[in-house]
Amino acid sequence: MSSKVFADTAVHIAAKETFFQTYQEVRKVQGLNSLEQLWAAYYTYLGNDIFATGLLFFCLHELMYFGRSLPWFIIDRIPYFRKYKIQDAKLPSNREQWECLKSVLISHFMVEAFPIWFFHPVCEKIGISYEVPFPSLKTIALQVSIFFLLEDAWHYWFHRGLHYGSFYKYIHKQHHRYAAPFGLAAEYAHPIEVMLLGFGTVGIPIVWCYFTRNLHLFTICIWITLRLYQAVDAHSGYEFPWSLHHFLPIWAGADHHDEHHHHFIGNYASSFRMWDFFLDTEAGNTAKLNRERKAKLKGEKKAKLKE
Incomplete structure (x- = not known):
């Protein structure tokens, strides 16, 4: 071939x-x-293009995921960084890290590997290009930005749905085993959740190309790399003065997602803060006080109208 x-x-x-x-x-x-x-x-x-694409995506995923998780594992063992730990009294033990690692590896090889190795035929079917030269940087940046926005919306609604009743009890509860998350736990989840929320990462580019017929495999590589970095960093449990949300206020980051794990509710979005802000699902003490303040003002307004 x-x-x-x-x-x-x-x-x-x-x-x-x-x-x-x-x-x-x-x-x-x-x-x-x-x-x-x-x-x-x-x-x-x-x-062999099928093998080449499968090998590329599997190795990219493993390298980016574990490569980005390793620095957080090291930081957890350096006392200097303790002052930046959001939940500073809860450090993951070696046993917790090991148990998480085993579960994630099983998920990677038993759940995610199969669709990865059959991704290339899908690319050819819907017109995802893998030829050279690559698209322009402008095209790549635009498409990756769109994927971030669309994935954030997908993640918000389905993640929020996983917090209801049996969905939480039998599926999402596994991911909330660690109330103080750490980088390696980003993909520690039930297989159904892995596939459901993972569709936002892989399925959205596929749907995009199905309608536009304009997407390159290299762009998907860039998108997956950045999405993995975002997911691992959001679970890192650390808040730094140089964290991205200080410069890009709509960015979620670790402080946003850590509150979700700490309170088990709210802050459902993955990359941005807009959905939680506008739909009043922000988590944490500050958000709680704001909701109470709004409820009080609303009650006072109703009382005045009755007078």
Whole structure:
């Protein structure tokens, strides 16, 4: 099976004995930057696009998830950072980290791996491109921004729904095992929740491409990388003076999601604060006081109207 990674059908490069040799051949193609050359050499060398895409996405997911979780594991063991811990009296033990790691790995290999390895046929079916050259940075930035907004809405409503009755008891309760979250716990969840909320990350780009016929696999890689960083950071349990929400007020961050785990209700959105703000589902003592103040003012207003 040969790769169709080159947009220009006149370009054809046969895979060499080693990846480096293939890469040297790809470098002869004009108009490709270094990243595009590596991408083209990777698909050309493997020669099986289904396997290449599956391997790429599985390794990307594992590298980004555990690579971003590791710094938080280290920080948890350094006393200096304790002053930045939101729930400073609750540090995850080695046993909790180990139990969480085992559960997450089982989920990755038993739940998430299967659809990842069959993602490429879906790409070909709906027109997700994996050819070179890549789209412009402007196009990538625009599409990733849209995905963040759409995923945030999806996450808010389905996450909020998982807090009702049997949905919480039999599905979402697993994720709330840790009232003081830590980075590795971002994907510690019931398989149904993994698939349901995970659709916001993977399914939204698919639906987007189905209607627009305009999406590149590299853009999805950027989107998944950023989404994983956001998810792990939101569960880190740390609030720093340089945290992103100090510069981008609508950004949620760890302080927003930590309140959700601490109070078991409210702050349902993933990346932004708008849904919780406008729908009055913010969590925490400050939000509680604001709701009480609003209720008091509303009661006083009604009382005056009766007079």
